[in-house]
Amino acid sequence: MKTLLVTLVGAIFSVSALAQQPARNSDPSAPKTRAEVKADLKAWLAAGYDPNNWWEYPMNAQRAGRIVAAQRAQGVQPQ
Template identity: 55%
Template structure:
């Protein structure tokens, strides 16, 4: 293996490491990570809004409709000052 091919191989390895690290980056959440109970509560909320995770045929529409319903319900609870109103997940 000559010097040029080692430099190219090293550059390629460095680029792969950089892109994989950037792909794993998560957006900053000031509230911290969600707990298991919060995730379960959100799932129940989505299921009650009509989301079916097994309905892969109508997937995008199903999730978008349920997401809109969940957002409306959260906005209504926040407007009413309900203590159980959760901030939308990001």
């Protein structure tokens, strides 16, 4: 009986803890963490985006965005 009660209380606390965590995957408009922003910038730079190249600004940003989106759709983690 005591182990059942301990198991039940543990399950309630774990469900409560999971419910309080932000739902990152279900809400794409949720603000990103600093680590996520840094990872995004790293992925864009690896895809060829150059923030200092203002001559080709809209095109190089759009191209890098398409590359990163395609990699994420395929499940590839940019390095």
